[in-house]
Amino acid sequence: MELTKEQQEMLEGKKGNAVRKSMEILCALGEIYGAKKMIPVSSVQVAGVSYDNLDDAGLEYLAELAQDGRVRVLTTLNPAGMDLMEWKKLGISDEFASKQLEVVEAFSRMGIITSCTCTPYLIGNLPRFGESVAWSESSAVTFCNSVIGAKTNREGGPSALAAALTGFTPEYGMHLEENRQAVVEVKVKTKLKGTLAFGALGEAIGKKIGDKIPLITGVKEASLEELKSLSASIATYGGTAMFYIKGITPSRTKRPQEKIEVTKDDLKAAMKEMTDDGEEVDLVGLGCPHASIREIAKVAELLRGRKVKAEFWICTARTTKELADRMGYTKAIEDTGAKIAADTCMVVAPIKSKFKVMATDSAKGCYYGRGKNKFKTKIGSVEKCIEAAVTGKWKP
């Protein structure tokens, strides 16, 4: 790979240890994937923040980088393992909390905005169309390539951090136009409405086509929240970094030869697959990916004046919660016994086996609820999840 004088000096350690290590990572990735050169990135999203996933090893690595590493571009952070201010209300131990705060502090020393959200595009990290960035967090990666039209590979935590500390990423994969073309057309033969339906669509498509890029046709309307839901589930169940929706997403693609259909029955099957047997529900989780202010307003309206039986988390970014505080949504929600969990979510918090059955409107939430946290899961609309929270029961 061809390096500029500046990049060569970074690799030789002339810009410090953190930059040297970062450049080594980027060069190795460039070699593996056949990149010819490095390109500048305008923003970074770093995943791998929860102490539950990082453990002491990850913390040690971050502390080492933080000794002399400083980010060169706008860099935001994925959710942590707890609400950084009100962890006690979520039942997090003091021991975990102190380690988690150390992790966030190390990121902060590097100049990273400790936004702790999986939806950076809602809180001020919004690249323009066509820009190259280096994002981790699979749902944000897919939203970025598809809905925003900026370009990123599916980075892991360390490689995203390396891009942040150097300002560069190797040019391969999704940064190259030829790899961003749709390869299969997915005709949607049913009407879609709501985040639940778009989540189920993502699951159905992901399972059918894996990590291929689809051109989705037959969808007339899609809100920000619905696209956020689709991005999360299609990346979780298929692994694709991008999708197109005809008439909705901004990038252009050739019409692919290969065609498949997704029917109402496929969506029903996807929902059924994500719903385990049984009636009891002891955890309800909304906000995967993090809830927008519009979603929180809706939950506040549906919940106002009621009382919940199950543990109920509405996960969101800190800045969104502050808006909710100002609007009285937080009070309306928390008066019922439900909790707004900022900075974290039910996927990355240390709650493995602490609950038996989680109800959610998120297809991605179901995947990690089962795999990582060993819960049984129920998937349904926001309204249905709220009924489950109030009664502690799931109505089929």
Add this chain to the structure above:
Amino acid sequence: MEAVRGSNQVKGFRAGDWKMEELKARKIAKGFAEGEVLRSEQAISFFGGVNADNGVVVEKDHPLEGKSISGKILVFPNCKGSTVGSYVLYQLKKKGIAPKAMIAKETDAIVAVGAIISEIPMVDHVEGGGYDRLKDGMKVKVEADEGKIVLL
């Protein structure tokens, strides 16, 4: 070239001309190390598949289940699973129980990044069918910077 070990018996070699056999490979992470091969016929998941406290493979029904990768030249086809796997390698290295070096058939971003941040020498793409000649218990030297594996 076959049977180069003890090569004073091999036709064309003279005494003093003794050379150890070398395999060419692609450098992933720099450094060199000498040790005994532990070979896995299956992909390894470092996050969840290896106990970070003792280096023992804990994945159920994995061919290396119950064996420790510590201090070995770990030979494996590829890596699978979460990106947190990079940090597990780092944790093993900090505890002094990482593999001495790694030789993969194919490298993905997780293990490449893990090897680099942990400073564990690593190569892949062994040339000329050399990957299949790396057997359990064999002594080898990995010289990642030169992109070679020396069979001892």
